[in-house]
Amino acid sequence: MSLIHKTAAELGALVAAGEVSAEEIAAAHLDRIEATEPKVNAFLHVDREVTLEQARQVDARIRAGEKLGPLAGVPIAHKDIFATRDMPTTAASKILEGWRPPYDATVTARLRAAGLVILGKTNLDEFAMGSSTENSAYGVTRNPWDLSRIPGGSSGGSSAAVAAYQAPLSTGTDTGGSIRQPAAVTGIVGMKPTYGGSSRYGLIAFASSLDTPGPFARNVHDAALLHEAFSGYDPMDSTSIDAPVPSVVAATQQADVSGMRIGVVKEFGGEGYQPGVLARFNEAVKLLESLGAEIVEVSCPTFGTALPAYYLIAPSECSSNLARFDAMRYGLRVGDDGTRSAEEVMALTRAAGFGPEVKRRIMLGTYALSSGYYDAYYGQAQKVRTLIARDFENAYQRVDVLISPTTPTTAFAIGERADDPMAMYLADLCTIPSNLAGNAAISVPCGLADEDNLPVGLQIMAPVLGDDRCYRVGAALEKAFEARWGGPLLKEAPAL
Amino acid sequence: MSVMAFDKALQSFEPVLGLETHVELGTESKMFCGCATGFGEPPNTQVCPTCLAFPGALPVANEAAIEATIRIGLALNCSIAEWCRFARKNYFYPDMPKNYQISQYDEPLCSDGYLDVEVGGRTFRVEIERVHLEEDTGKSTHVGGATGRIHGADYSIVDYNRAGIPLVEIVTKPITGTGELAPEVAKAYGIELREIMRSLGVSDVRMDQGSMRFDVNVSLNKPGEPWGTRTETKNVNSFRSVERSVRGEIERQAYLLSEGGKITQETRHFHEDTGTTTPGRSKEEAQDYRYFPDPDLVPIAPDVAWVESLRASLPELPRVKRLRLREEWGVSEHDMESMTNAGAVDLVEATIAAGAPAADARKWWMGELARRANESGTALADLAITPADVARVTELVASGALNDKLARAALEGILAGEGTADEVVAKRGLQIADEGELAGIIEQVLADNADAAEKVRSGKVAAVGALVGAVMKLSRGKADAGRARELILEKLGVS
Numbered sequence: 001m002s003l004i005h006k007t008a009a010e011l012g013a014l015v016a017a018g019e020v021s022a023e024e025i026a027a028a029h030l031d032r033i034e035a036t037e038p039k040v041n042a043f044l045h046v047d048r049e050v051t052l053e054q055a056r057q058v059d060a061r062i063r064a065g066e067k068l069g070p071l072a073g074v075p076i077a078h079k080d081i082f083a084t085r086d087m088p089t090t091a092a093s094k095i096l097e098g099w100r101p102p103y104d105a106t107v108t109a110r111l112r113a114a115g116l117v118i119l120g121k122t123n124l125d126e127f128a129m130g131s132s133t134e135n136s137a138y139g140v141t142r143n144p145w146d147l148s149r150i151p152g153g154s155s156g157g158s159s160a161a162v163a164a165y166q167a168p169l170s171t172g173t174d175t176g177g178s179i180r181q182p183a184a185v186t187g188i189v190g191m192k193p194t195y196g197g198s199s200r201y202g203l204i205a206f207a208s209s210l211d212t213p214g215p216f217a218r219n220v221h222d223a224a225l226l227h228e229a230f231s232g233y234d235p236m237d238s239t240s241i242d243a244p245v246p247s248v249v250a251a252t253q254q255a256d257v258s259g260m261r262i263g264v265v266k267e268f269g270g271e272g273y274q275p276g277v278l279a280r281f282n283e284a285v286k287l288l289e290s291l292g293a294e295i296v297e298v299s300c301p302t303f304g305t306a307l308p309a310y311y312l313i314a315p316s317e318c319s320s321n322l323a324r325f326d327a328m329r330y331g332l333r334v335g336d337d338g339t340r341s342a343e344e345v346m347a348l349t350r351a352a353g354f355g356p357e358v359k360r361r362i363m364l365g366t367y368a369l370s371s372g373y374y375d376a377y378y379g380q381a382q383k384v385r386t387l388i389a390r391d392f393e394n395a396y397q398r399v400d401v402l403i404s405p406t407t408p409t410t411a412f413a414i415g416e417r418a419d420d421p422m423a424m425y426l427a428d429l430c431t432i433p434s435n436l437a438g439n440a441a442i443s444v445p446c447g448l449a450d451e452d453n454l455p456v457g458l459q460i461m462a463p464v465l466g467d468d469r470c471y472r473v474g475a476a477l478e479k480a481f482e483a484r485w486g487g488p489l490l491k492e493a494p495a496l
Numbered sequence: 497m498s499v500m501a502f503d504k505a506l507q508s509f510e511p512v513l514g515l516e517t518h519v520e521l522g523t524e525s526k527m528f529c530g531c532a533t534g535f536g537e538p539p540n541t542q543v544c545p546t547c548l549a550f551p552g553a554l555p556v557a558n559e560a561a562i563e564a565t566i567r568i569g570l571a572l573n574c575s576i577a578e579w580c581r582f583a584r585k586n587y588f589y590p591d592m593p594k595n596y597q598i599s600q601y602d603e604p605l606c607s608d609g610y611l612d613v614e615v616g617g618r619t620f621r622v623e624i625e626r627v628h629l630e631e632d633t634g635k636s637t638h639v640g641g642a643t644g645r646i647h648g649a650d651y652s653i654v655d656y657n658r659a660g661i662p663l664v665e666i667v668t669k670p671i672t673g674t675g676e677l678a679p680e681v682a683k684a685y686g687i688e689l690r691e692i693m694r695s696l697g698v699s700d701v702r703m704d705q706g707s708m709r710f711d712v713n714v715s716l717n718k719p720g721e722p723w724g725t726r727t728e729t730k731n732v733n734s735f736r737s738v739e740r741s742v743r744g745e746i747e748r749q750a751y752l753l754s755e756g757g758k759i760t761q762e763t764r765h766f767h768e769d770t771g772t773t774t775p776g777r778s779k780e781e782a783q784d785y786r787y788f789p790d791p792d793l794v795p796i797a798p799d800v801a802w803v804e805s806l807r808a809s810l811p812e813l814p815r816v817k818r819l820r821l822r823e824e825w826g827v828s829e830h831d832m833e834s835m836t837n838a839g840a841v842d843l844v845e846a847t848i849a850a851g852a853p854a855a856d857a858r859k860w861w862m863g864e865l866a867r868r869a870n871e872s873g874t875a876l877a878d879l880a881i882t883p884a885d886v887a888r889v890t891e892l893v894a895s896g897a898l899n900d901k902l903a904r905a906a907l908e909g910i911l912a913g914e915g916t917a918d919e920v921v922a923k924r925g926l927q928i929a930d931e932g933e934l935a936g937i938i939e940q941v942l943a944d945n946a947d948a949a950e951k952v953r954s955g956k957v958a959a960v961g962a963l964v965g966a967v968m969k970l971s972r973g974k975a976d977a978g979r980a981r982e983l984i985l986e987k988l989g990v991s
Contacts, residue, residue: 202552209791323595324549342590369786
């Protein structure tokens with residue numbers, strides 16, 4: 001089997017055993033990227049020499065006897081929203097075109113330390129605002145399953161890169177579903193850790209109280225290895241949780257759901273859901289039952305209010321977070337011809353540098369925080385957030401995890417929802433509640449929808465710091481499905 | 497601009513004051529990052545991704561600043577919040593890197609306290625609304641143009657060294673009932689706050705470096721009527737200016753109101769040169785700051801036991817200390833007030849602790865040294881002389897080694913950096929003339945001033961002053977004037 005088709009765990013083992021060098025592995029993936037990028041367009045930045053040099057350094061560290069983790073020598077693609085000191089970081093926005101941070105995000109720094117090699121920076125919806133990657137200022141990324149369809153978003157470059165075997169692993173960020181939804185529609189695994197479980201330092205902020213870095217991989221165990229490599233307390237992020245967490249890697253090895261109570265969220269299903277998605281989901285529920293889990297129907301009545309609450313909280317925070325892009329210290333500067341005031345240059349730069357969806361959300365958020373509207377909008381949304389967290393708490397008194405379809409539909413066509421923000425926002429219907437509550441949630445593949453032969457994702461939600469439960473159930477489901485399918489779902493994907 | 501004379505204004509109107517004071521804390525590092533906080537460093541050398549608001553950089557609250565704010569709150573008799581949050585104050589300005597300031601909004605760390613201040617023998621209780629913690633902005637310099645403000649400038653430069661330095665804001669409740677003492681009460685409040693900051697050791701409270709600055713709110717109303725519309729004079733940077741801005745604003749508003757005019761709710765700028773204010777932003781132009789809790793930071797929940805330990809370890813507060821020292825030193829309330837205003841209390845205390853008698857310590861600091869500080873435009877504490885130096889000089893005077901004039905020369909030498917008191921005395925040859933030397937000088941003086949000598953001899957003892965003066969002159973100040981007088985009288989047979 002070629003290097004690009006191996007799992008991250010296998011690649012790490014090969015490097016550790018000295019059978020293959022990090023440089024050879026990086027080169028194989030760079031070749032794959034070169035061959036498939038014209039079709040997929042997953043990357044915003046690839047620099048072969050920088051990557052190979054990183055790989056050579058990892059090889060040297062291993063030769064020098066340095067003890068690196070199980071992923072040493074394994075390549076990774078980073079969503080272009082994590083600061084990388086040797087590559088540009090743009091958040092797919094014109095306002096940061098060509099900007100090179102003088103520092104690494106905690107996530108990228110930790111993975112560098114663990115010996116992972118950066119293949120490049122992947123495409124996203126500008127500032128992570130979107131569900132299709134169509135809002136990138138640098139062109140749309142295509143779904144490897146069907147190049148006329150979206151790869152999900154906002155971390156669509158990262159999901160496409162892993163699904164297209166350009167990278168065995170990638171990072172994403174999940175603010176309202178931006179890891180889980182792309183994972184679901186590209187047939188891979190994507191995990192949103194507990195909020196505070198992975199550091200936001202060096203992650204360009206969209207909505208600070210929701211943004212969560214997380215892993216993409218082609219299987220649950222690889223995702224857990226990556227998760228464990230970058231997560232954990234970071235003193236640079238005040239909202240990071242300083243508490244011991246159960247090992248997610250150990251949880252994937254457990255891969256057993258017998259005796260677990262699994263709740264099916266009643267509110268997720270029915271109208272607006274693609275029949276093929278519901279069919280695959282219902283099969284998965286039966287499969288879990290056959291594996292010894294107790295299936296319980298659970299009602300979370302406030303989940304219906306999650307979407308509107310999210311679209312007040314996230315834009316409010318973004319309106320403030322994105323104020324720093326003002327042409328003063330870095331990034332784009334427009335209209336500074338010596339005749340204009342600083343204020344005018346700021347306004348011209350922001351008008352030219354931000355795309356339409358970013359502007360829409362800045363305006364929404366500015367309005368929601370305005371004097372006289374705060375209580376009715378932002379304040380109210382925060383109360384809804386508390387109610388949603390309470391619904392989760394009540395549910396977790398009865399069950400160990402909750403499950404639902406990850407998204408109501410499979411990958412939609414490029415352009416299909418581009419002019420209809422509401423339709424676009426519905427893609428995150430099932431994923432948003434976990435963000436509002438700060439809970440852990442994972443998406444794992446559960447088959448192909450009959451009507452379009454495209455991947456369907458199943459979401460497993462767990463309480464705060466219950467990330468291990470997501471992995472445990474996910475691994476059990478993956479094992480059972482792969483036995484049934486005769487291998488991973490991705491082998492069904494068309495060759496690129 | 498037309499004004500009404502202050503006394504006349506107070507006959508028709510009652511002033512209501514409100515003061516907002518910003519104090520830069522003297523922490524080692526900034527409020528939300530690890531950058532140093534030194535003053536006067538080269539521009540933009542104390543900066544990092546966080547205080548420059550680079551993408552992805554995050555704030556982490558400085559615990560020392562939180563502790564200092566709680567201590568300030570306790571010293572001002574405030575309640576300390578059991579749980580509170582930082583909030584973002586959103587507005588665009590080039591010297592604010594994030595285009596929002598991390599501050600506190602409806603959940604201040606400290607609230608509902610008071611501070612007693614004394615003016616002219618009366619005690620005024622100034623109620624404190626809140627004490628909260630925030631970060632300072634960078635410093636803009638507007639180059640070119642007529643006003644020194646951003647509008648009309650050719651260009652502006654920004655130094656972000658100050659951006660993110662912890663800043664405490666202390667807000668009073670409306671201060672009423674001060675009448676014609678309003679300007680003095682405002683000033684006394686400012687001075688008392690400075691003394692508290694000093695005693696707590698939380699800030700260097702350097703007005704000249706902007707580490708303490710005031711916004712002064714003033715409104716007028718006719719007796720028995722509701723409060724009037726207030727104006728807010730921003731960035732008043734000395735105690736004298738606090739006093740003058742209150743006085744000037746009372747005079748301006750009184751004139752306007754008496755002419756049937758209306759006060760506009762607005763911010764105003766204070767002009768040091770004229771003592772007057774000019775309009776800034778009106779209420780209509782006021783910004784909507786869109787405050788909301790900062791999601792990058794976790795709530796502050798000070799442990800009750802910790803707060804109590806901070807309370808227990810507060811130093812003796814200035815007012816209590818002054819009462820004690822007045823007793824100990826036997827000085828009048830007025831003298832104590834003068835020392836307080838001059839920032840001399842701690843210096844006098846330290847000088848006494850170094851061995852000087854209270855009266856002497858006070859005399860030198862409030863006399864010769866205050867004069868020199870005044871001349872050079874520095875604060876007493878910034879003079880290049882220590883309380884120990886002053887104590888040594890008083891000791892030399894007491895032992896008869898120096899007279900007053902020589903002592904002044906010694907102080908001058910110390911201030912000029914010539915060394916310690918003893919070194920200056922040695923180097924400058926500051927020494928009282930001995931008996932033999934003195935006798936020779938007197939002989940010479942009596943010979944040169946035979947007329948005056950004769951007058952004294954004939955009983956006009958008052959004429960001895962001229963002879964003593966002549967001795968001092970001839971000895972170039974080195975003679976002990978008292979001893980010279982004795983010897984002259986003895987010599988002339990009138991003792």
